[in-house]
């Protein structure tokens with residue numbers, strides 16, 4: 339009766355804690371991308387499944403009875419694979435995703451864009467000193483349009499390749515507080531913040547600091563979730579769903 343939790347997020351770790359406390363049989367899955375991942379409690383496996391096909395095999399071989407996709411809202415590949423694999427294997431799937439910031443933010447200096455390329459163009463237009471917090475994976479989208487800008491790129495792990503001369507790479511991982519974010523933005527004279535609509539409190543302080551300081555903020559919209567997959571925004575909703583599907 340094993341539940342598979344696709345993780346790599348705070349929500350996934352909170353869910354693992356709740357399942358562990360309830361004595362449920364579950365395994366958390368991590369991609370293995372970051373060097374020092376925050377590990378959830380309980381059994382964990384690390385590494386890709388080998389696409390949707392590999393995930394189907396995994397579900398069948400391990401007798402998985404339900405999957406909770408608690409990956410990051412921008413982890414499009416694994417969410418798409420989970421939807422395909424669970425349909426094929428006939429295993430119930432739930433999306434657990436923290437609410438985005440769109441509902442609560444209508445600040446005049448927020449610029450919503452559809453993807454990272456648009457974010458790079460918007461940032462280039464809006465200012466000269468950019469705080470880039472969209473992560474390591476799509477950094478190549480920004481190096482061209484922001485080659486002549488002063489950029490502070492904040493990432494968790496070191497980058498694989500070089501960055502333009504005017505860029506500073508800052509290795510750090512949250513949570514961040516308001517005071518620290520204010521200090522960082524002041525120190526580097528930041529006039530544009532670039533972020534994804536990750537949602538949650540973990541990285542919210544930068545938004546508050548930017549609002550306070552009148553900094554232009556470029557926000558990349560979330561990818562569209564699979565309309566056929568039910569979703570919840572918290573651990574309690576996930577536990578209710580699991581109780582229903584495991585009956």
Ligand code: NAP
Nearest residue numbers: 345346367368369386387388389409410412413414415416
């Ligand atoms: P992605 O592009 O959606 O996934 C790429 C491939 O990585 C997947 O096809 C899968 O490989 C493997 N993978 C991803 N998540 C996995 C998981 N939880 N367990 C096993 N394999 C996984 O994912 P991503 O954006 O690189 O994110 C990777 C991980 O980091 C996710 O678990 C996500 O929750 C976490 N994370 C992502 C972000 C972000 O901004 N994207 C931010 C914070 C944390 P196979 O096809 O071989 O199965």
